[in-house]
Amino acid sequence: DQQVKQNSPSLSVQEGRISILNCDYTNSMFDYFLWYKKYPAEGPTFLISISSIKDKNEDGRFTVFLNKSAKHLSLHIVPSQPGDSAVYFCAATPGGSQGNLIFGKGTKLSVKP
Amino acid sequence: DAGVTQSPTHLIKTRGQQVTLRCSPKSGHDTVSWYQQALGQGPQFIFQYYEEEERQRGNFPDRFSGHQFPNYSSELNVNALLLGDSALYLCASSRLARTDTQYFGPGTRLTVL
Numbered sequence: 017d018q019q020v021k022q023n024s025p026s027l028s029v030q031e032g033r034i035s036i037l038n039c040d041y042t043n044s045m046f047d048y049f050l051w052y053k054k055y056p057a058e059g060p061t062f063l064i065s066i067s068s069i070k071d072k073n074e075d076g077r078f079t080v081f082l083n084k085s086a087k088h089l090s091l092h093i094v095p096s097q098p099g100d101s102a103v104y105f106c107a108a109t110p111g112g113s114q115g116n117l118i119f120g121k122g123t124k125l126s127v128k129p
Numbered sequence: 130d131a132g133v134t135q136s137p138t139h140l141i142k143t144r145g146q147q148v149t150l151r152c153s154p155k156s157g158h159d160t161v162s163w164y165q166q167a168l169g170q171g172p173q174f175i176f177q178y179y180e181e182e183e184r185q186r187g188n189f190p191d192r193f194s195g196h197q198f199p200n201y202s203s204e205l206n207v208n209a210l211l212l213g214d215s216a217l218y219l220c221a222s223s224r225l226a227r228t229d230t231q232y233f234g235p236g237t238r239l240t241v242l
Contacts, residue, residue: 020171022171052233058235059133059219059221059233059236060219061233062232065229105171105172107171109228109229111228112229114227114228115228116162116177116185116187117172117228119164120171121171
């Protein structure tokens with residue numbers, strides 16, 4: 017039973033437009049959520065995170081929104097750049113900063129020039 | 130400053146054999162976590178080592194074992210290999226058992242024939 021779901025295996029957007037990646041979770045005990053980016057032949061790289069006490073967190077072009085009632089979070093990238101093309105993983109943990117991470121299957125983002 | 134390093138890069142084994150994978154954490158990090166990423170899936174948490182002890186463990190059989198050395202480097206051992214153990218094995222390091230600020234290595238690709 018998947019606790020963290022990324023239902024879109026892939027997403028294609030035009031350079032300069034907004035990319036929206038979605039993630040749903042089932043475990044109401046999750047209290048900390050993270051997004052990772054992964055390029056081929058490299059390990060995942062931390063992108064942005066959000067605590068369950070917040071509903072939005074911004075870092076430059078990246079914003080994560082959390083809707084606890086819907087058990088849904090999304091990552092917005094504005095504007096999208098070709099270098100953003102990668103696989104994006106959503107992860108969640110019930111243990112705050114020390115809980116083990118539960119990852120989704122990932123969404124492959126392609127940003128076309 | 131070297132990041133997380135893993136060896137070997139690739140490995141081919143046959144069913145029933147045993148394998149040892151190695152990880153050197155980022156400088157200044159004292160915690161190592163191991164993940165298994167099967168094809169088309171997100172990383173799945175195997176276990177975490179902190180202060181040379183297994184601190185947390187995911188849903189993996191006892192065939193998966195590990196060790197952390199005084200210099201914080203770590204090994205992952207898998208006994209009695211099965212075809213289903215074929216995957217990318219990722220090591221991540223952090224400080225003070227945190228999982229919200231992990232740095233991942235590039236992984237070891239294990240193929241079991």
